[in-house]
Amino acid sequence: MSIESLLRERFSRAIGLAFGSEFAGDPMVKAGDPKFADYQCNAAMVLSRQLGRPPREVATEILRHVELADVCDPPQVAGPGFINVRISAGWLARRLAELLADSAAKARGGVARVAQSATVVVDYAGPNIAKEMHVGHLRSSILGDAIARSLAFVGHRVVRQNHVGDFGTQFGMLIRHARDLKLDTGEMPQISDLDSYYKQASARDKSDPQFAIEARQAVVALQSGDPEALRLWHWIREESNRHCREIFAQLGITLSEADQRGESFYAGRLSALVQKLSEALPFGGDGPYEGISEVFDPQRKARLDTGTLDSSCAAEVQEAMLEPEAVERVEEASEPQIVTKAFVAESHGAVCVFLPGFVDKDKKPLPLIIRKSDGAYLYATTDLAALYFRIIEEKTTPEQTAPLDQNWHADRIIYTTDARQAQHFAMVFDTIRAAHWDINPVTQLPVLLQHAPFGSILGEDGKPFKTRSGESVKLRDLLHEAVQRAEAVVEKKNPDLPVAARRLVARAVGIGAVKYADLRQDRITDYQFVWDRLLALDGNTGPYLQYAFARICSIFRKAGSLPATNAAIMLDTPQERDLARRILQFSDVVQAVLQDLKPHYLCTYLYELCGSFSAFYEHCPVLRAASAELRNSRLALCDLTAAVLKVGLHELLGMELLEEM
């Protein structure tokens, strides 16, 4: 059990004994400022209000009942009613000794598995086909992977999904453009070629209206199984997938072939999805709503009073024009309808879901379009189909169950996409809930649908990170540069390292620096991509953490062996005690990361752990310790620190560790 949950339990029991169990809900135990205490219980201030007694008196009363003699020195009441707990060195030492003796627990950094394993889908990366991956994919990939790794580590069934954009509108442009290029599809293309085809097609789409129309038609052709379109599609997709795999491998992203399930996978399910949704939701609302017609479902036509709003509007506008206060009258006349309950309707020829709380610029109901007026489907449709697939659909073939070999029936679904899509996901989730498709068919419990949004990557000038020519930075180039810059640093700092080893170190340091820079910051904020800051050797950076690990490895190389698993732990210096406390906080931090889907908590923790280790390293000689017992104890501290770093940095954040650098 972690320190925090132990204290929480003890204080909760004490509060129950002192004032009755109805007050024992949240004992408010937190890690405190080290100046005052390791942990503090702040329940007294809250209870004082409920009980009508002075907070310090309440605190004293709690202390009278709390049993902590085995864990800490007698707790103190301070300030307005804080209860300060300083964990005793003896207790810390015992816990560390237990961890050291249990090799399985040690290998997990002391993090327990969850009691109840859930099926969690993590939807991340999602690059578009035919385009080279660029910085825009970096955060989604890195963040999503860290979250997926962490969930899997604590024992959840994690289904990673790379929702590749391989069947949408952009593909129509490519097909239409390809017709003019007369490409040789017998030969494998290069991703850079595809990328330039894409750019050309996109440019034509913008400038040539006829091209744009034909491109939209090509989407419909593709989505309805036109063989020529499909052949081209396969040709492009194969190379795109190869390119993705290459980038993921370089970045250490755990997405595999089995996790690849793009838009095209859902293509055959879209028309049925629209049908099912229009049955699950009421049709047409209690309107009338401007622009909504009833052609989609003649059966329910009678429920709608279409057109009245349009015509009455027109009449009122005309009338109003004759009057002096024309402007006000017009605004009045177009007073928007408010959607009070989700419904499906056809509007301007498109099938739409209207939801409460979503309006456009003119305060008119904002639709979630699930079928365009030309009959094509778009990403909202695919996202809904994917949710249905992940939560409800019974899976029979291996193609459907992969990467699990069983039904999914997800309990939780997480999307890591940028913050600009927040409204889109809010609408998609609301639609799923309105249709009651968010209920797990096995457990009958609501599925936790989460969008973990993140900010943009900015350049040094604070504007979106672009190349000098204004294009988005290609991931391949960026990673290449990271490794090159790292190699220059390694060469300078450790000139004696053989060239082959230097290459290896440069790769790990360069890629690690890029990943860590992304992960260390609260995902919701934009961050500046500055090479010198990223590859800095001190401060909260990848290299600094990797260095701490390398130092530990160096000690063990010289020591020749690991500490005995029954070594006694001695914590007589402030540095040893501080390091011990930090090591034992690891599992609480992992829990917080999973709670908020914020890996930067873990980064901050690991940085502080390394800080504590460095201070220990300076002040407490390991190999030259005064006695064999002390040497063993300190070796054990090194070993446990290394174990936490290995789990935290490598297994959860997906960074390479180096034994030497």
Next chain:
RNA sequence: GCGCUCGUAGCUCAAUUGGAUAGAGCAUCCGCCUUCUAAGCGGACGGUUGUGGGUUCGAUUCCCGCCGAGCGCACCA
């Protein structure tokens, strides 16, 4: 216009979700290598948390009003 996110040291960021005297790194300055990797450690300097109110024992955090930034708002993803 409406909505979302944000505003913290000169710079880049934290702050365990309402807790104590708001913490790190960079930059600047001062110390520490005959001892396990100095890619390190110790210390100093640096703040009206954009702003004005409110809520309460207590606010960077919650509420309201301004100021400023970014993003989104019908057939793109």
